Amino acid sequence: MVAFRNTDTSGRTTGLLLRCVLYSLLALGLIIVDKRYDHLGKIRRLLSIVAYPVQIAVASPFQGWDWFRESVTTRDALRVDKATLESELRLAQFRLQRYEAIEAESQRLRALRGSTAAITDRFVIGNLMDIDLDAFRERVLVDKGAHDGVFVGQAVLDSGGVFGQVARVGQLTAEVILISDATHAIPVQINRNGLRTIAVGTGDMSRLKLPYLPTSADVVAGDLLVTSGLGGGFPAGYPVGTVAEVKRDPAQSLADVEVKPAAALDRSRELMFVWLKPQPTASDVPANTPAPAAPPAPSTHAAPKAIKSPTAGAPSR
DSSP, X not given: OHHHHHHHHHHHHHHHHHHHHHHHHHHHHHHHHHHHHOTTHHHHHHHHHHHHHHHHHHHHHHHHHHHHHHHXXXXXXXXXXXXXXXXXXXXXXXXXXXXXXXXXXXXHHHHHHOOOOOXXXXXXXXXXEEEOOOTTOOEEEESOOGGGTOOTTOEEEOSXXXXXXXXXXXXXXXXXXXXXXXXXXXXXXXXXXXXEEEEEEOSOTXXXXXXXXXXXXXXXXXXXXXEOOTTXXXXXXXXXXXXXXXXXXXXXXXXXXXEEESSOTXXXXXXXXXXXXXXXXXXXXXXXXXXXXXXXXXXSSXXXXXXXXXXXXXXXX
16 A cells, blocks of 8 residues: 555656646747747737726726815815916916017027928827836836837837836837836937937936946036937937036046936826837939039148047047
């Protein structure tokens, strides 16, 4: 009887081990197929449609609480708000008179330069549905997805400036990675002098970093950072943040620059998905466009060699 029990236990262990190996191979095969051919993408999108009502149900209590809190606002608070708005309206009307003159001047300057086409083709407004509570991820869920034309890598803005970039797309929702995420980087330039660099996230919604500027870089607190448009991900000229603090250590080759984001990363609920206008290609140039003039023939006299500055060949950081 003892031998029979040992045989049964050994057979059961062998069966469990065989099933474990088979399931592991099956899981590995599915990972490889999904990575190379994206056959499971449609399945994930269908599952996102199934999960959409659950996401709505999770967000509904918070939306209901916001509606209830707004509906029970006291009359005194409404009176204070009304008086404040009337005061701000009067101030805005006074400023508007000056803005009209500035707008007229801006139109004259644009006429001199020649008007340029808008950099964005179209945009869609989406509402924030959920926030990733992971301490190491800065991501939010928005109620726009592949059905609305949203794609991975698309630029996302809010009323203040650049908010983030689309990381994953479902059929009806999209996951947006914030510019403050520690794994995100965005090409920027200083609006005051055009100096280009890269802003990276710190994992903190209240600050970004400029880790690649040398201590000799012309950057000061208060400088506005805007998107440079390089890389094709973000349109050029949108505000990213303001330099909050610059620390220069003579013993270090790089400056420690902190930036306060322009977007309200911790408060915005309405986000804008932006589509860029396609850049003109060589095939778009008219056939009758005159060819550029040929460069003049080089002189037979040897030109004097330019004296190279000691710092001219120094690599930029």
